[in-house]
Amino acid sequence: MAARVTLQTIADRVGVSRMTVSNAFSKPDQLSASLRERILAAAQEVGYVGPDPTARALAKGTTGAVGIVLTSSLRFAFTDPVATSFLGAIAEQLGPTGLALTLLTSSDEGEVVPARDVAIDGALIYSCDPTSLAVQYLTRRRLPLVYIDQTPVDGIAAVNVDDRAGARAAAQHLIDLGHRRIGLLMSGVHGRHGLIGPEDVTVDGHASAQRLLGWRDALDAAGIVPLMARQDGSVLELAKAGARLLLDRPDRPTAILCFSDAVAYGALQVAEELGISVPAQLSIVGFDDSPLATQIRPALTTVRQDVVAKGRVAAEALNAAIEDTRAGRTVTAEHVVLPTELVVRGSTAPPPA
Template sequence: MAPRVTLQTIADHLGVSRMTVSNAFSKPDQLSAVLRERILAAARELGYVGPDPAARALAKGTTGAVGVLLTSSLRFAFTDLVATGFLGAIAEELGPTGLAITLLTSSDCGDVIPARDVAMDGALVYSCDPTSAAVEYLFRRRLPLVYVDQDPVDGISSVNVDDRSGARAAARHLVDLGHREIGLLMSGLHGPHGIVTPEDVAIDGHASKQRLLGWLDALDAAGVRPLIARQTGITLEQAKAGARLLLDRPDRPTAILCFSDAVAYGVLQVAADLGIRVPEELSVAGFDDNPLAVQVRPALTTVRQDVEAKGRAAAAALTAAIAAARTGEPATPQRVLLPTELVVRDSTAPPPA
C-alpha cells in the first residue's frame, strides 16, 4: 500500500512550510498565484485531494452542510413534484455559498436519529409535525432554523404561501359557476378518515389547515355545507380511494376541491372509471399548479404557488440565520408570505342542469 500523502509530504517535496501548503487550500489570498499553483500542481502529482473534511470542519467550527427535515419518508423528496421543485430551488440558491444539502427524515432510524446525530450548520423544517421528536432535537441543538409550510413560531424565520387566500379563490370560483353540492378531498395521517364533518375533520399541518379555512370562508359565505372526505396519505391509490368516497354514491357532489394537484389527478382517474365526464358532470380544482396540472386532460384548474420563490426565500433566510449565529449577533426573524393565484383551465364548468 502506498504511503499516505499529507500536507507535510507536499511541504517536504517543495521545500516549504506545512502552513504554506495549508494556506494554498484554506487561505489562498495569503499566497502569490504562482506559489499556490506550484503547491496545487505538486498535490495533484502526489495524489493529494485536499485537507480532511472532518478535520477542516472541526478547525473552522462549521460543517458546510444544512439539513432539510422532511416527513417520515424521504421518498417524498424524489416523487412529489412540489417537493422536488422546492428542493431544486434551494440547491440552486445555496450553490454559490458552498453549502451542501442533507435530507433528514423525521422518523428514528434505529440507533441513529438524523436530527440529533447528523452534523449541520442549520436546518429547514419543511411541512413537518411541529411536535415531533426530530423538531425538538433541532431546537435543543440550538441550530439556526427556518420553518417552511409550518405555523410561524416566535424567534424563528418562516416562509409560507398564502394558502388560505388561494383556497378561498378556488372555492369562490366554483360557487360563482353555480355549484352548491361541493366536495372537499383532504389527506392526513392522524385522526378520522373517510367522510367527516367540518367540525370533526382533523388537520395535519399548516397548509391543510389554511386551505380548509380558505375553502370554508367562501363556502360558508355562500351557505354551502361541503361533503368532506379525508384519505390516509398522499399516494395516487390513496387519492383514488378518497375520490371514490365522494363519487361512488347517489348524492355525489358536482364539484370537488382537492388539497393538491396530485390528489386531483386521482379524482380525474376515478371519475373516468365511473363514467363521469369532467367538466360536464363534475368540476375538479387542485392546488399547487405543479407540472401535472397541464399534462392531464382536461387541464386542471388549480391554485398556483411559486415553489421556486419559496425555495429561494427559504435558503436565503437560512443563510442569513447561519451568518448571524456565526457572528453572535441577534438575528431578526423573517416572515415571508408568498402570494397565490387562481389559474382557471378546462376542468371546471357550471354544474349540469
C-alpha cells in the same frame, strides 16, 4: 506501502510554506492565480485532494452541512414533483455558500437518530409535526432553524405561501361558475376515514388547515355546506379512495376542491373509471401548479405556489441565521408569506344543467 501525502509534502514539492498550501484550498483569494495553479497541479500529481474535511470542520467549528427534516419517508423527496422542485431550489441557492444539504428523516428508531446525531450547522423543518422528536432534538441542540409550511413561532424564521388566499380563490371560482354541490378532498386529516361533516374535521398540518379555512371562507359566505372526504395522506391510492367516496353516490358533487394536484389526479382517475366527464359533469381544482397539472387531460385548474422561490427564500434565511449565530448576533427571525395565484385551465366549467 506508499508514504502518506500531507500538506507538508506539497509545500516541499513547490517550495512554499505549509500555510500557503492550505490557503490554496481554503483561502484562494490570498494567493496569486499562478501560484495557486502550481500548488493544485503538484497536489494532483501526488494524488492529494485537500485537507481532511473532519479536521477542517473541527478547526472552523462548523460542519459545512445543513439538514432538512421531512415527516414523510425520504422516498417522498424524490417522487413528489413539488418536493423535488423545492429541494432543487434549496440546493442551488446553497451552492455558492459551500453548504451541503443533508436529508434527515424524522425517525427516532435505531442507534442513530438523524436529527439528534448527524453533524449539521442548521436545519430546515419542512411541513413536519412540530411536536415530533426530530424537531425537539434540533431545538434542544440550539441550531439555527427555518420553518417551511409550518405554523410560525416567535424566534424562528418561517417561510409559507398564502394557502388561505389561494384556497379561497379556488372555491370562489367554482361558486362564480354556478356550482352549489361542492366536495372537499383533503389531506393531513386524521381520525375516522370516510365522509365527514363540518363539525368533525380535525386537520393536521399548517398547509392543510389554511387551505381548509380558505375554502370555508368562500363557501360559508355563499351558504354552501360542502361534502367532505377524510383521508390520511396524499398518495394516489388514498386520493382515489377519498374521491370515490365523493363521486360513487347519487347525489355526488358537481365540483371538487382538492388539497393538491396529486390528489386532484386521483379524483380525475376515479371520475374516468365511473364514466363522469370532466369538466362537463364534474369540475376539479387542485393546488400547487406542479408539472402534473399541465401533463394530465384535461389540464388542471389549480392554485400556483412558487416552490422555487420558497426554496430560495428558505435557504437564504437559514444561511443568514447561521452567519448571525457564528458572529454572535441576534438571529433575525423574519416570517415570510409568498403569494399564490389561481390558474384556470380545462378541468373547470359551469355545472351541468
